[in-house]
Amino acid sequence: xxxxxxxxxxxxxxxxxxxxxxxxxxxxxxxxxxxxxxxxxxxxxxxxxxxxxxxxxxxxxxxxxxxxxxxxxxxxxxxxxxxxxxxxxxxxxxxxxxxxxxxxxxxxxxxxxxxxxxxxxxxxxxxxxxxxxxxxxxxxxxxxxxxxxxxxxxxxxxxxxxxxxxxxxxxxxxxxxxxxxxxxxxxxxxxxxxxxxxxxxxxxxxxxxxxxxxxxxxxxxxxxxxxxxxxxxxx
Numbered sequence: 001x002x003x004x005x006x007x008x009x010x011x012x013x014x015x016x017x018x019x020x021x022x023x024x025x026x027x028x029x030x031x032x033x034x035x036x037x038x039x040x041x042x043x044x045x046x047x048x049x050x051x052x053x054x055x056x057x058x059x060x061x062x063x064x065x066x067x068x069x070x071x072x073x074x075x076x077x078x079x080x081x082x083x084x085x086x087x088x089x090x091x092x093x094x095x096x097x098x099x100x101x102x103x104x105x106x107x108x109x110x111x112x113x114x115x116x117x118x119x120x121x122x123x124x125x126x127x128x129x130x131x132x133x134x135x136x137x138x139x140x141x142x143x144x145x146x147x148x149x150x151x152x153x154x155x156x157x158x159x160x161x162x163x164x165x166x167x168x169x170x171x172x173x174x175x176x177x178x179x180x181x182x183x184x185x186x187x188x189x190x191x192x193x194x195x196x197x198x199x200x201x202x203x204x205x206x207x208x209x210x211x212x213x214x215x216x217x218x219x220x221x222x223x224x225x226x227x228x229x230x231x232x233x234x235x
Contacts, residue, residue: 001059001234002219004029004227005070007206008039008053011175013107015168015203017054017070020161022199022216024078030206030221036118043224057227061234068099071161082158091155098147098154098162106144107169109136113176134178145184153190167194168203 005021007014007030021028033039033053040051048055048065056064056073064070075084075095085091112133116126144166148154154162170191173179181188194200198215205212206221222230 002027003059004057006031006055008035014054016165018203019164019199025216027217106140109140145186148186
């Protein structure tokens with residue numbers, strides 16, 4: 001069995017896990033999950049009871065939810081590529097600190113803005129949500145730009161899984177016009193460098209539904225129905 005990533009569209013945070021899989025180079029497949037229709041369906045909840053993406057089904061059939069858990073799972077096999085670090089080292093601690101910041105501060109900052117957009121907030125409710133979201137996103141960008149400083153990548157001279165996770169979230173500013181990334185030169189430089197990366201370009205093409213050839217271990221896409229049938233036959 002080949003590991004399979006359930007990724008959410010449009011513009012899910014699972015984008016970072018696609019990039020990470022490409023960088024890792026191991027065989028994998030993708031399964032496209034439309035949001036909100038399919039991700040909340042009974043069929044998908046048999047894979048992830050929370051009705052969220054991403055979910056990674058490993059080659060052993062184990063299911064891993066949450067981006068941080070998936071990235072650390074992949075990172076354990078990507079140490080020789082510099083994507084992660086051995087547990088117990090300072091590098092591993094720094095990686096998890098950055099992933100935690102990206103998850104709890106950078107990702108979460110967009111929450112009020114997504115709520116206003118996806119739930120059709122109007123009037124004063126929309127104004128309050130957007131004002132609060134704008135303040136949170138601005139703070140998150142300011143802090144992350146300071147953490148990055150003059151470093152080439154988020155953790156230093158080599159790209160890691162933190163950079164993969166960052167690019168999947170950073171692009172959300174196109175939906176919410178509350179900050180100009182050019183006001184944060186370090187983040188803009190990192191964003192542009194990642195956007196030129198073949199794995200990132202591949203992930204964009206996948207999300208757009210285009211036929212794409214990865215430079216890693218991509219073995220094609222399969223539908224959720226086909227995946228569930230395969231699981232039933234293997235049971």
